Amino acid sequence: MHQALIELMDVTIRIGTATIVRNADLTVHAGEAIGVFGPNGAGKTTLLRVLATLRRPVSGTTRVLGADVSSADRFRVRRQIGLIGHTPALYPELTLAENTRFAADISGHDAGRVHEVLAAVGLAGAAERRAGRSSHGMQRRAEFARVLLQAPRLLLLDEPYNTLDEEAASLVDLVVERTLTSGGAAVVVSHDRDRVAGLIGRSTELKSGRLV
Amino acid sequence: MSASLFAQSLAIARRDLVRELRAGEVLWITVPFGAIALLLVPMAVGTDVPLLRQIGPGMYWVVVLLFGILVAVRRTATDNPAQRDFLALAGLDPAARFAGQAMASGLLLFGFQVIVGIVALALYDPALGGWPWLLAIVPLTAIGLALLGTLAAHVAENLGAGSALVPLLVAPLAVPLLLAATEALESLQSGRSIVGWLMLMLTVPLVLAVAGVMTARPLQEAQ
Numbered sequence: 001m002h003q004a005l006i007e008l009m010d011v012t013i014r015i016g017t018a019t020i021v022r023n024a025d026l027t028v029h030a031g032e033a034i035g036v037f038g039p040n041g042a043g044k045t046t047l048l049r050v051l052a053t054l055r056r057p058v059s060g061t062t063r064v065l066g067a068d069v070s071s072a073d074r075f076r077v078r079r080q081i082g083l084i085g086h087t088p089a090l091y092p093e094l095t096l097a098e099n100t101r102f103a104a105d106i107s108g109h110d111a112g113r114v115h116e117v118l119a120a121v122g123l124a125g126a127a128e129r130r131a132g133r134s135s136h137g138m139q140r141r142a143e144f145a146r147v148l149l150q151a152p153r154l155l156l157l158d159e160p161y162n163t164l165d166e167e168a169a170s171l172v173d174l175v176v177e178r179t180l181t182s183g184g185a186a187v188v189v190s191h192d193r194d195r196v197a198g199l200i201g202r203s204t205e206l207k208s209g210r211l212v
Numbered sequence: 213m214s215a216s217l218f219a220q221s222l223a224i225a226r227r228d229l230v231r232e233l234r235a236g237e238v239l240w241i242t243v244p245f246g247a248i249a250l251l252l253v254p255m256a257v258g259t260d261v262p263l264l265r266q267i268g269p270g271m272y273w274v275v276v277l278l279f280g281i282l283v284a285v286r287r288t289a290t291d292n293p294a295q296r297d298f299l300a301l302a303g304l305d306p307a308a309r310f311a312g313q314a315m316a317s318g319l320l321l322f323g324f325q326v327i328v329g330i331v332a333l334a335l336y337d338p339a340l341g342g343w344p345w346l347l348a349i350v351p352l353t354a355i356g357l358a359l360l361g362t363l364a365a366h367v368a369e370n371l372g373a374g375s376a377l378v379p380l381l382v383a384p385l386a387v388p389l390l391l392a393a394t395e396a397l398e399s400l401q402s403g404r405s406i407v408g409w410l411m412l413m414l415t416v417p418l419v420l421a422v423a424g425v426m427t428a429r430p431l432q433e434a435q
Contacts, residue, residue, distance in 0.1 A: 086296055090295075093231040094231065098230070106220055
C-alpha cells in the first residue's frame with residue numbers, strides 16, 4: 001500500500017454556525033486521483049481549502065502530507081501543495097511571464113524555467129501579455145504553468161475544466177498525470193462527473209454535509 | 213529550497229511597484245488630489261503671504277497624512293482571497309509580505325511627499341532654515357506612514373472590513389509621527405534642537421516594524 005497523503009478522521013468543518021462537512025473520513029494515497037462531487041453550495045470548495053491547510057476543521061483529525069492541519073506543522077508542507085481554484089490568482093497588471101516568475105521568486109523554484117513551463121501550456125507567444133488583458137482560459141493556462149513549475153506532491157483542482165477549450169483541457173490531464181507519476185496525489189472537485197471520469201480512480205460525494 | 217525572507221520581501225516590493233507603475237494610481241490620482249488640496253487654502257486665504265508662510269508647513273503635513281493613507285491602501289497594494297491563498301501555498305512568510313508591501317509603499321510615499329512638497333514650496337513659500345534636515349525628516353515620515361498604513365491594511369483585511377477602516381486606524385496612530393515632523397520643522401525655524409523629535413520619528417517606525425512582523429502570521433492565519 002502507498003503512503004497516505006491525505007487522512008481525514010471524523011472531521012467536521014463549519015463556516016460560522018453552518019456545518020459544511022460532518023464527521024467525514026477520507027484517505028487518499030500516493031499515486032491516487034480522486035473526485036469529490038456534489039451540487040453547487042455543497043461545501044466542496046471549503047473541503048478543498050481544508051485539504052490545502054488554508055482552513056482548519058472544528059473537530060477531528062486532518063493530516064495532509066504527514067502534517068496535522070490544526071498545528072503549525074502545516075506551514076512546512078504548504079509549498080508541496082498546488083491549488084487551482086475558481087478565481088485566477090494572477091495579478092492583472094503583470095504579464096503572464098512576470099506572474100510566473102513572481103511565483104518562482106516567492107517559492108524559491110527555478111525562475112530559469114519560466115519560459116519552458118509557459119511553452120508547455122501553450123503560452124509561448126503570449127508570455128508578455130498582461131494577465132488583465134488575457135482571456136480567462138489563458139489565465140487558467142498560466143496557473144497550470146505555475147503548477148508545472150512547482151511540481152506539487154498534492155494537487156487540488158476546483159472545477160478545473162471551467163472556461164477551458166478542448167486543447168487546454170488536456171493540460172488538466174497533463175498536470176494530474178505528472179503529479180501521480182512523481183508519487184503525488186490529486187483531488188479533483190467538480191459538479192460534472194462525466195467530465196472528470198477519465199481522470200480519477202475513485203470518487204466520493206459531498207451530500208448534506210456527509211462524504212458518501 | 214524556499215526563498216529567504218529578504219528575497220521574498222524584495223519580490224513583493226518589486227511586484228507592488230510594477231503594479232503601481234502600470235496602474236498609475238498614485239501618480240495620476242493621489243498626487244493631483246494632494247496638490248489640489250494644497251491649492252484650496254491659498255484660494256480661500258487670498259494673497260496674505262505672511263499667513264500662508266506661517267500655515268504652509270502645517271498644511272503640507274495634513275495633506276501628507278490624509279493623502280498618504282490613500283497611497284498606503286491603493287488598490288495595487290491589495291491581494292484578493294485567491295491571491296492570498298496562492299501566496300500562502302507558495303510558502304511566503306507573512307512577515308516578508310508585510311516588509312515588502314511596506315517597502316513599496318515607503319518608496320511611493322517618499323515620491324509623493326517630494327512632489328507635494330515642491331507644490332507646497334511654490335504656493336506657500338515657507339521659510340526653510342535648516343533645510344538639510346528635511347533629508348532625514350521626509351524619508352522617516354514616509355517610512356513611518358508606510359509601516360502604519362500596511363499594518364492597518366492587514367488588520368482591516370483580517371476583519372474583512374476592506375480599506376474603509378484603514379483611515380480610522382491610521383489617523384490617530386499617525387499623530388505622534390506628524391507631531392514630531394511638524395515640531396521638528398518649527399524647532400529648526402526657531403533654532404532649537406530637533407534631536408528629541410528625530411528620536412520620536414525613529415522610534416515610531418521601529419515599534420511599527422516590530423508590531424507588523426510579529427502580527428503578520430497571526431493576522432494571516434486568522435482569516
